[in-house]
Amino acid sequence: MSLVGYARVSSSGQTLEVQREQLLAAGCEKVFEEKRSGTTTDGRDQLQQALEWVREGDTFIVCRLDRLARSIIDLRTIVDQLTAKRVEFRVLQQGAIDTTSPHGRLMLSMLAAFAEFETDLRKDRxxxxxxxxxxxxxxxxRKPSVPTDEVRKLHSEGVRPAEIARRLKIGRASVYRALGQEADG
Incomplete structure (x- = not known):
């Protein structure tokens, strides 16, 4: 039986340090971390690895429920995966959540509904x-992240798109979009 932690923040400007410290203080031997949006589970590789890592008898721990999922459907799917593997689920800052009891599962569903509601309100605001x-x-x-004028200048000098991308440290698709804008505008 081991304690496995999962920490997540939404943007690269945020830090995982506080969550990491809390998970380690709670006794987690392994902590999976990532900087990805919580509005979906798509592309959250560390979450998928954590769910594959846990074994029967382990406890999967997060600091707050919203660090795991922002929608009731995603949360339910994750908890169902853990339950199927006979892995317990615990939330450090919301102690009433214990997926081994009916009361805990009810509390989990209620908090998930509030988290989803909060996300919707934030989007509206x-x-x-x-x-x-x-x-x-x-x-x-948002300020343009691709120097369109520089892309066009290099292209007019006969530099091929792949070489432009390499020189400017951008993706080839970005080069083609910049050149397509030239044709449109």
Whole structure:
């Protein structure tokens, strides 16, 4: 029987340090970590590895429920996988969650519903803020990450797209999109 931890933050600017410390303090011998959005389980390789790693009798631990999943469906799928493997599930900061009891499973479902609701509210607030900023002329959008002018200049000098991508340290698809914009605009 071992304690296995999972830590997640949404963006590269955030740190996993606090979660890592809490999981290690709780006795986790192995901690899986990643910087990915929690709105889906797609592309969360460390989560998949953690779910494959755990064995019967282990306990899978997260610091907070929203670090594991942001939707009831994803949470239920993950907990069902753990249950099928006879792995217990524990949330450090929400101690009433114990998937071995009916009360704990009810609490899990209720907290998952609140987490999903909170995500939906955050998306709505963000969309409202962007809409208001656009109406006031303050929203400029994300700064371009591809130097389009440089791509076009190199291409006009006869440099092939693959070489442009290598020189500018960008993907070839980005080069083709920049060149396609030239044709469109």
């Amino acid at each position: 963000q969309a409202e803020g962007i809409s208001k900023a656009k109406a006031e002329g303050r929203y400029k959008g």
